[in-house]
Amino acid sequence: DSCVASPAPGSLKLSTVMACPTGCHCIQKSGMTVVQCMSRNLEKIPSDLPRDTVVLLLASNHITHVPNHAFRELHYLQEVDLSNNDIETVDVGAFQGVSDSLLVLDLSNNHIQSVPKEAFARLRAKISLSNNPWHCECTLQEVLRELRLDPETVNEVICHTAVQEEYAGKPVIQVLDSGINFCNFHHKTTDVAMFVTMFGWFTMVIAYVIYYVRHNQEDARRHLEYLKSLPSSSQINKDCDTISTPSP
Template sequence: MPVVVFLVWLALLMPSLNFLVLILCLRSSLMCPEGCNCSAEIGVVRCTNRELREIPRDIPEDTSVLYLDSNHITSIPEGAFRELYKLRELYLSNNLIDSISPGAFRELGEDLKLLDLSNNQIRQVGREAFGKLRAKTRLYNNPWHCECSLQELIETLNLDPETLNNIMCDSSLEEEYAGQPFVHLLNSGINFCSIHQKTTDVAMLVTMFCWFTMVISYVVYYVRQNQEDTRRHLEYLKSLPSKPKNPAEVDAASTGL
């Protein structure tokens, strides 16, 4: 008897369930960014080659795979991927990205397995932009400026090993490093952070020398100015006419003699 009751209840409830599923699907499609294709069933959002200039703001929270590749995106602001805790793959390759804000990827969950930033215009980015991200990251084919910050980034991130040799130095503090794979330079024993420290020390030494020279110059100028003022004052005193003596004082002086 309870089984029959349950079946009757389920039959009555089915239209409501179907309606609820329809509402959820409709809501998911309404939340899909304009110009993108969203698959509610598997959580894939495709915005490839849509001429986007910025990260869409209405990405569904249940997105697991997000394609933003082959667009005109130039920057990634902080909080661009807020609340996308289920995201597992993020594709940002083939854009014009040259600016990544600190903490841009910090809010992504630990489920993120792949982050593709290849083929962009990134020259510099601090490791603080990635937070504690452990996703396999692709950074190749960017015009990197090879210095200490890039070395720290490579030591921090879980880079895709198949693309490591394609992280090239477009420019560097040392001209001979330009055009070479950054990882090869590191493997050859070059420490960009020590170079950076030496450069900083030299800059500080030059600054201190300039400051010391300025102080000495001011002291010399001050002494010379005082000497010149003193000389002028003495010349002025010498130029003053002598005070004539009183006749009474002259007679008293004569009498005394």
């Protein structure tokens, strides 16, 4: 497939032919290049996207991963739809190069449990993260603090699991608005773990000292008993006198 771009006003060229990824359909719409790759059984994001792509539709495929620099060359990219895929991981630099241009990002209905807090750094886009099996903890809290979530789907960002089990099944924003701070809980958990570790080491040291003392006490007791079993100096002198005195 290929897409044919309409000539710019005043251009001497009648048309510009641009490459389109295999299995996708590229069209010009209102002066924008729209790349449609929906429901094409794609397992990864195409690497040969037209550089003037403005709208990229990748919904309903089998994409599992958004790699670093996936859209780096697409300087005009405004909208990316990755909904209804099998995405589990989003790399730290997945959206590097498009943070200034991207306006809409849809990652809803995937398998994302967590993302690096730097993955969406400096993105101004309206983002949909609904219907993913999110694990609610400190990193997710820090990620959401920096995002501009789609207000229509914000209540569909649910804690599938959480560091505090009672919040599983509840909307993340609702939990955070109630005053819960997962980062404080994380620190408390770390402090408890450190205390338990230190207590374990302290117990081992005490046990060793007790063992050492008891072992030395046993050695001392045996040594004392040995010394007691030896003849005394007075007995030795008496025996010597008996031997040295001549018989009458």
